[in-house]
Amino acid sequence: MLIGVVFGLLFPIMAIIADCFVFNNVEANYTAVVQQIKNNPIHFIILTAPIILGGTFYYIGRFAAKQRKSNQELIQTNVIMKETNELLDTFNYHVSHDLKNVLNNQIVLSRMINKYVDKKDHDKLVEISEKLIRVSENGLATVMQFLVMSKEGYLINSKSVEIDVQAEMAKILVENGCEERIKVKFTRTDYLTIDLQTKVFESIFVNLLTNAIKYNSNSPKVEIQLVQTQDGKQILFKDNGIGIDVEKNADKVFAPFQRIDNASQSEGTGVGLFIVKKLIQAHSGTISVKSKLGEGTEFILFFPNP
Amino acid sequence: MNQKLDFFIIDDSDVNNYYTEDLLNEFDYTNSVTTFLKAKEGLTELVKRIQDKSKLPDVVFLDIRMPEMDGFEFIEELEEEIDEQEFNVKIFILTSSKHRRDVEAFEKQQIACEFLNKPLDKEEIMSMVDKHFS
Numbered sequence: 152m153l154i155g156v157v158f159g160l161l162f163p164i165m166a167i168i169a170d171c172f173v174f175n176n177v178e179a180n181y182t183a184v185v186q187q188i189k190n191n192p193i194h195f196i197i198l199t200a201p202i203i204l205g206g207t208f209y210y211i212g213r214f215a216a217k218q219r220k221s222n223q224e225l226i227q228t229n230v231i232m233k234e235t236n237e238l239l240d241t242f243n244y245h246v247s248h249d250l251k252n253v254l255n256n257q258i259v260l261s262r263m264i265n266k267y268v269d270k271k272d273h274d275k276l277v278e279i280s281e282k283l284i285r286v287s288e289n290g291l292a293t294v295m296q297f298l299v300m301s302k303e304g305y306l307i308n309s310k311s312v313e314i315d316v317q318a319e320m321a322k323i324l325v326e327n328g329c330e331e332r333i334k335v336k337f338t339r340t341d342y343l344t345i346d347l348q349t350k351v352f353e354s355i356f357v358n359l360l361t362n363a364i365k366y367n368s369n370s371p372k373v374e375i376q377l378v379q380t381q382d383g384k385q386i387l388f389k390d391n392g393i394g395i396d397v398e399k400n401a402d403k404v405f406a407p408f409q410r411i412d413n414a415s416q417s418e419g420t421g422v423g424l425f426i427v428k429k430l431i432q433a434h435s436g437t438i439s440v441k442s443k444l445g446e447g448t449e450f451i452l453f454f455p456n457p
Numbered sequence: 458m459n460q461k462l463d464f465f466i467i468d469d470s471d472v473n474n475y476y477t478e479d480l481l482n483e484f485d486y487t488n489s490v491t492t493f494l495k496a497k498e499g500l501t502e503l504v505k506r507i508q509d510k511s512k513l514p515d516v517v518f519l520d521i522r523m524p525e526m527d528g529f530e531f532i533e534e535l536e537e538e539i540d541e542q543e544f545n546v547k548i549f550i551l552t553s554s555k556h557r558r559d560v561e562a563f564e565k566q567q568i569a570c571e572f573l574n575k576p577l578d579k580e581e582i583m584s585m586v587d588k589h590f591s
Contacts (some may be wrong), residue, residue, distance in 0.1 A: 244556055248522055251553040252470060255575045259476035262576070266509075286472055410524035
């Protein structure tokens with residue numbers, strides 16, 4: 152390449168020297184040489200050639216590079232589309248399955264109510280209607296989760312606001328009817344506010360709080376620590392639930408449509424923590440988990456400084 | 458029908474088990490109903506009974522989508538434990554799915570003989586029992 156450029160640039164000079172001093176006997180002064188160049192139009196062609204050719208090759212090269220780049224982008228988009236498609240297909244499979252299950256459960260329990268109304272079995276009716284309520288509540292939660300999941304793309308594009316963590320948490324508890332079902336205590340507050348989208352904040356903590364309630368056999372309690380670090384803001388969220396065997400389920404905790412062994416007794420779709428992770432990642436944040444079976448679960452959320 | 462039947466239900470949905478058990482108990486020919494919330498537990502019990510040569514259930518209602526081990530994994534593992542010629546347990550898939558993936562997987566395997574959709578009703582159970590046990 153370099154040799155080519157040097158040769159290209161030297162060629163016109165060599166041609167002038169050859170024309171003036173080798174083929175013709177021109178005097179070695181400026182005026183004479185200029186006169187000789189003027190007399191021989193080939194020099195104009197030779198002199199402009201490097202500029203025209205260089206320019207042409209430069210543009211061809213740039214065009215090729217651009218093409219190559221857009222090809223790579225196309226391939227990349229294709230891969231992403233393929234992954235998205237597969238995820239959508241799986242999503243569709245699970246959504247239809249989970250929703251059908253909810254509706255089927257409602258149908259069969261309603262049928263049983265009919266049967267036991269005829270038999271006038273009051274105790275059985277109470278038992279069935281309790282199950283029916285539970286199934287319907289879970290159904291609603293399932294729908295809400297799927298809605299959040301499909302809205303996730305939209306959420307990522309909206310704006311962050313300054314959120315008062317403790318006030319917002321209290322609001323979430325009330326709005327979701329959880330304030331009597333779980334005790335939430337802030338044991339450390341290095342900071343009071345965090346920049347997030349309200350909906351994202353709500354989705355994250357509704358998921359974590361409902362998990363803390365659902366996977367608990369005693370009285371659910373959560374301890375929250377707001378820790379300021381040099382790089383950003385940490386939220387430590389520790390519950391007193393049944394815990395997770397983290398070593399055994401390392402890849403399952405945040406994966407979509409996964410239910411963990413000791414969680415499979417409770418109803419659920421297995422998308423909650425997947426959504427939480429996605430939302431946090433959309434804010435360049437991270438989430439990790441520390442837990443032992445029977446000893447509660449601690450989620451460590453981290454949002455880097457903007 | 459004179460024969461008395463023993464049923465297994467393997468499904469992670471406790472509501473479905475509650476309902477199906479209640480339905481089966483309406484029939485005179487029902488001898489016992491045992492429910493399992495995990496496929497693995499159902500499999501362990503079946504394998505234990507095969508090894509002990511004790512009485513196997515006559516019918517197993519098997520759900521497909523379950524955590525840990527799903528219905529088709531259950532079938533695969535069971536296949537390794539049994540002699541298909543001698544194995545006389547009727548396995549009915551019982552699922553809310555009509556998805557192509559599941560129907561194809563059902564057609565590929567040899568052990569389960571029916572593909573039933575939830576919710577199951579009385580008439581359907583009666584016709585299935587008639588078909589396989591009369």
